[in-house]
Amino acid sequence: MQRLSLAGLAVLLHVLWADRREIIGPRLRDGAITLGILHRLEDLPVGWSDTAQEAAQYRVVPRADSARFGHVTGPLSWKRWLFLPEEVLFRAVRDDQDGGFTLSATPTAPLRAFLGVRGCDLAAIAIQDRIFAHDPAYCARREATLIIAINCLEPGGTCFCASMETGPQARGAFDLRLTEWLDAGTPSYLVESGSAAGRKLLARLPIEACTPEDQARVEQALAQAATRMGRQLDTGGLAERLAARPGHRHWQQVAARCLSCANCTLVCPTCFCSTIEDRTDLSGTTAERVRRWDSCFDLEHSYIVGGNVRADPAARYRQWLLHKLAYWHTQFGTSGCTGCGRCITWCPVGIDLTVEAAAVAGSEA
Amino acid sequence: MNATPGGADPALWLPEPWRIERVRRELSDTFTLELQPTAGGAPLRFLPGQFNMLYAFGLGEVPISISGDPEADGPLVHTIRAVGPVTEAMRRLVPGDVLGVRGPFGSCWPVSGAEAEGCDLVIVAGGVGLAPLRPAILHVLRHRQRFGQVCIFYGARTPADILYRHELRRWRGQFDLLVDVTVDRATQDWAGRVGVVPRLVEGGGYDPQHTLALVCGPEIMMRHTARALLARGVRRERIHVSMERNMKCAVGLCGHCQFGPHFVCRDGPVFRFDVIEALMTVDGL
Numbered sequence: 001m002q003r004l005s006l007a008g009l010a011v012l013l014h015v016l017w018a019d020r021r022e023i024i025g026p027r028l029r030d031g032a033i034t035l036g037i038l039h040r041l042e043d044l045p046v047g048w049s050d051t052a053q054e055a056a057q058y059r060v061v062p063r064a065d066s067a068r069f070g071h072v073t074g075p076l077s078w079k080r081w082l083f084l085p086e087e088v089l090f091r092a093v094r095d096d097q098d099g100g101f102t103l104s105a106t107p108t109a110p111l112r113a114f115l116g117v118r119g120c121d122l123a124a125i126a127i128q129d130r131i132f133a134h135d136p137a138y139c140a141r142r143e144a145t146l147i148i149a150i151n152c153l154e155p156g157g158t159c160f161c162a163s164m165e166t167g168p169q170a171r172g173a174f175d176l177r178l179t180e181w182l183d184a185g186t187p188s189y190l191v192e193s194g195s196a197a198g199r200k201l202l203a204r205l206p207i208e209a210c211t212p213e214d215q216a217r218v219e220q221a222l223a224q225a226a227t228r229m230g231r232q233l234d235t236g237g238l239a240e241r242l243a244a245r246p247g248h249r250h251w252q253q254v255a256a257r258c259l260s261c262a263n264c265t266l267v268c269p270t271c272f273c274s275t276i277e278d279r280t281d282l283s284g285t286t287a288e289r290v291r292r293w294d295s296c297f298d299l300e301h302s303y304i305v306g307g308n309v310r311a312d313p314a315a316r317y318r319q320w321l322l323h324k325l326a327y328w329h330t331q332f333g334t335s336g337c338t339g340c341g342r343c344i345t346w347c348p349v350g351i352d353l354t355v356e357a358a359a360v361a362g363s364e365a
Numbered sequence: 366m367n368a369t370p371g372g373a374d375p376a377l378w379l380p381e382p383w384r385i386e387r388v389r390r391e392l393s394d395t396f397t398l399e400l401q402p403t404a405g406g407a408p409l410r411f412l413p414g415q416f417n418m419l420y421a422f423g424l425g426e427v428p429i430s431i432s433g434d435p436e437a438d439g440p441l442v443h444t445i446r447a448v449g450p451v452t453e454a455m456r457r458l459v460p461g462d463v464l465g466v467r468g469p470f471g472s473c474w475p476v477s478g479a480e481a482e483g484c485d486l487v488i489v490a491g492g493v494g495l496a497p498l499r500p501a502i503l504h505v506l507r508h509r510q511r512f513g514q515v516c517i518f519y520g521a522r523t524p525a526d527i528l529y530r531h532e533l534r535r536w537r538g539q540f541d542l543l544v545d546v547t548v549d550r551a552t553q554d555w556a557g558r559v560g561v562v563p564r565l566v567e568g569g570g571y572d573p574q575h576t577l578a579l580v581c582g583p584e585i586m587m588r589h590t591a592r593a594l595l596a597r598g599v600r601r602e603r604i605h606v607s608m609e610r611n612m613k614c615a616v617g618l619c620g621h622c623q624f625g626p627h628f629v630c631r632d633g634p635v636f637r638f639d640v641i642e643a644l645m646t647v648d649g650l
Contacts, residue, residue, distance in 0.1 A: 003455045028436070032515055033466065062524070083443075086630075089378040090378055090379055092422060092465075094422060097461075098403075099461060099462055100384070100403055100463040101382060101422055101464050101465075102378050103465075104378070105375070105378065105379060122586060132373055132618060133373075134372050134373060134374045134377055134616065134618075135373065135374075135377060135618060136373045136374060136375045136377060136378075138373075139372075139373035140373065149446070151484065234568045243625075243626075245649060246647045247599070247647070272618060272620055273615055273619060273620030274613065274618075274619045274620070275619070275621070276425070276426065276614075276619070277611045278423055278424055278425045278426075279423070280423035284423060287422055287423030289378070290428075290621075294613075294619070294621075295621075296620065301621060302610070302621070303611050304609055304610060304611050304613055305446075307585070309610065309611075309649060309650070310649045310650075311649065312649055314649075315648070315649030315650070319623070319650070322625075323457065326626070327623070327625060327626035331626060331628070332627035342626075
């Protein structure tokens, strides 16, 4: 572990820009911490917090210090930069001579760096890596992306990464990992590398030595953060109990509140459903196939000839929750939930995944 | 840069152009296309029960089971019912037109494995559900001596809805096949059976202890057929059904075809009944 001063953080950004990387990171926009392209160090949300999240409640408030990463997760996740909300899968041009067509696919994969990926979101990226392991466009973008993670020392009101074992320490596939440390309100950054690319990057930064005491302080702060989660979820036997209870009466109780608005699936960093849209130009000679984010809360999602399989909102909520917390284990060997809490915060009626899952898991019927 | 996913498949989304060689009208809304690869490509190797994604230029892609002979080097055969804008457009295609083909995908009927060797076979189809079973039937006919009694039970809504009518008649004329057809609603020219297809299963003609059953049709028909087979004493793990769900990608990543923990496109469409029996009884899964 080493240390970067605030000026050193600026050097990190300049090094990344010099490598022609676009830097995506947290920005204050429209009263929320969102993710966007950083053009200057000052684009980071200096002295802002959004940790006081609750079900259906989100506010950014000023902090007493000048922390750059003193917030948690806003409505956007990194998935919109890897699994794009809308993407052309191929273009097709009709061949006049023989009635056939020619296809072309040109996935775009700009060089990027993600700055400030938290443990929950790092786990989410690892989950989507498995889902899209064969998707050419996803893989190309993923390989062109450098990940600079950040440890969470101040969890939010809807966070439960400790329950899902994805945080508050960012673990897994990062290139660099930062911990923002405040001394008299001024931040500096403890930094570790997690890959060969990260080590090369680190070698170009004005790093300072770090004492064993610094390390111990970070470890202690992380351990404390794990005890300050706003939510928790008992995952012991959860998948089995949920999957065994598709007829539980609680599904109908959730459905009475659920608007089927799909906010939860849009903010979820692991939700991966997509639909396809085909378009042609007016002459009908060129066509494109477009993949767009879809949601299992959409009635059309389950359409087959003869009707929609999940016509009832209760069936749709059940599909979402069972998929996320139970079926995902069978499909991908991991939970589909990373405990980021976004679905709780951004549900307009405050449906709380941790509460609903516990209600179904907690009683037989 | 860090741990990255491997195995990107550049052709994952790209259909291959195939040219329509023949169009056969089957029923008022159902037709069969015979396709050949353009630019002299190789025939498609597939297993009975698998499906392709068929792309109509600019309109969309639909999952359609393969209906041809898996061991013949003939054309790629698809029987399609026109039920939406894409399949409606496909109905208007004529020889020489080009379709995009992506596949084959999915699991298969276990007719070539050791578990089928020497068994009685009960093949039960409802409506257009006969189309995904045709390759299995053709396989069985090609290797008839490997099987015991072979029963084909078919149900259609009305006599006018009987798919592969000529072929069914030919199969029915064979001494080594038991073929029985029923309709839900008879018309004046119908002298055959009237009733639902599980009734045919109840009629027997096979040794339940040594039977492998392949069932394809509407979900409710498959449930009742499985129940009838179980009542006769066929073991649940020897019953196979073919599921239908919405599909956009066929490669397990659009999320649409989920059926409990299964992706129908990848883990199905053919499932062992005991694996999905509990899921089939839950409404709206």
